[in-house]
Amino acid sequence: MKKKNINSTLRHHSTGISDDFYLFLLFLILHGISPLLPSEDMETKVEKQYNEKLLKVIDALLTGVSWLMLQDRVELPIGSVELARKFGFNIQKESSVYHTIIPPKINLFLERYGKRLRIHYYGESLSLQGLNGTIEFEFDKFVKELLSVVEKLLAGYL
Amino acid sequence: MLPPHLNYAFIVLKFYKWVLQKWNNETPKDIYDEILITTHHLRFEIYLNEFNVDETFNPFPMTILFNNHILVGTCQGTAGKKRIRGIMMEPLYVFNELLYAISWIMEPDSLEGGLYAGELREYAKKLGFSVGDKNPLYLISFGCCSVVIFEREDDSLLIHYYNSLINCDDSPYGTIKVNLREFIEEVLRSVFIYLTDYMEVVEKIRADYGQKPEEYMCNELWSNYKHTLMRFKEIFKI
Structure with missing residues (x-):
């Protein structure tokens, strides 16, 4: 249901690169599908911003x-678990959690519970209201996929 | 074209390679006895062969020189021969602390910062340095015996140092004036060289002796570097 939400907002911004499209790219990466490599013409401003966002x-x-990846339990930064719970996500007690905010103001919680990886996302700004949910992966598989996608993407930048 | 240490895409690529190495459990083939990082003014020496196994926090002897002044370390001179020796330090702490220092000192509205509880300006004056009344200050304490105070004065950076261990002809006190932007870039370059060329070797040595990555947290230096770089580029409009 939540994915449908993103798709429908995407349709309204089919020209230029909107935050939603960029978010969609993120979802593509998360699902192991490599988005289009940046074109050779990197001069335009839009392109540059897009690159930097994707890099981020x-x-x-x-x-x-x-x-x-570390063996011991980590919580970074301290207080992330509490924040995630405040947003309504169910975080296991033994989980490792990493929290970061990616442009455009989306809270991303990476929770590792045993061999599972859960990515919780929560849009904070007004335009992203209602954008939240959880995607679940196998940790090992996710890392492998991420690393291979990133390699291809970065090859396009340099 | 930006040099590699200021190019975000390039740094992400290097970071990616580091993560990939961790993931595949690859370890570097070459192990050195000593790390030398030299930029225009700065020089870092880390003596890997004198690793202290029992120390988690300060396992390596290290020296830092600025324009040939010993900011951290000691000097023993006999019959005209000088021998510089390091003091036990944590390279990650040193580089992290330098990054914190520059990211503090370049902020337009900074005043006093660093690991000092109390009136830093008074303390700097007590050590014998003349510091401005409104200039931003940042204190770095390297180990037991070395204090470095950064002072920003317009586009310049004044580096006040006091190293109570120096034992050659050098005075333990001194002030060096540099261009702020050049210095920040130099620190960034040094940290970048450490991250990309040497950190894996240090990690391997520690792992061989059973220290766990959670205990020394290399990830943080990467994040700190990227964060400082972003801010630097914003402030100086690069």
Whole structure:
């Protein structure tokens, strides 16, 4: 139901790169589908912003994964679990949690519970109201997919 | 084209490679005895072969030099020969702290910061430095014996240092004036070199002796670096 929500908002912004589209890209990455590589013409401003946003998401996901890879339980930053619960997400007691905010103001909670990875997202600004939900993955599979997608994406940037 | 250490895409790529290495449990092939990071003014020396196994917090002897002044470390001179020795430090702490210092000092509305409880301005004066009444200050305490106070004065950075361990002809006190932006870029470059070329070697040494990554948290230096870089680019409009 929540995904439908994103798709429908996307239709209203089919020109240019809207925040929703960018969010959609994020979902594509999360589902292992590589979005279009940035074109060779990187001069335009829109393109540049888009690149930086996508890079930020990649960076955030990599950082989260690098913390969750550790054996011991981590909570970063301290207080993330409490915040996630405040947003209404059910966080297990033994979980490792990494919290970050990606543009445009979406709270991302990466929760690792045993071999499972749950990504909770929560849009904070007014235009993103109602945008929240949870996507669940197998941790190992997710990391593998993420790493292979990121490799392809970064090859397009440099 | 921006140099690699200021190029966000390039840094994400390097970070990606680091994460990939962790994921595949790859370890570096070459192990060095000593790490040397030299930029225009700064010089970092980390003596890996003198690793202290029992120390989680300050396992490596380290020296930091600025324009050949020893900010951290000690000097023993006999018969005209100088020998510089490091003091036990944590490289991650040093680089993190330097990043905190520059990100504090470049903020337009900073006043006093760093690991000092009390009136930093008074303390700086007590040490014998003349500091401005409104200039932003940041204190870095390196180990037991070395204090470095950054003072921003318009576009310049004054580095006041007091190293009670110096034992050659050098005076333990001193002030160096540098261009703020150049210095920040130099610190960023040094940290970047450490992150991309040497940190994996340090990690391997620690892992070989049974220290766990949770205990020293390399991830944080990456995040800190990226955060500081973003702010630097915003403030100086790069």
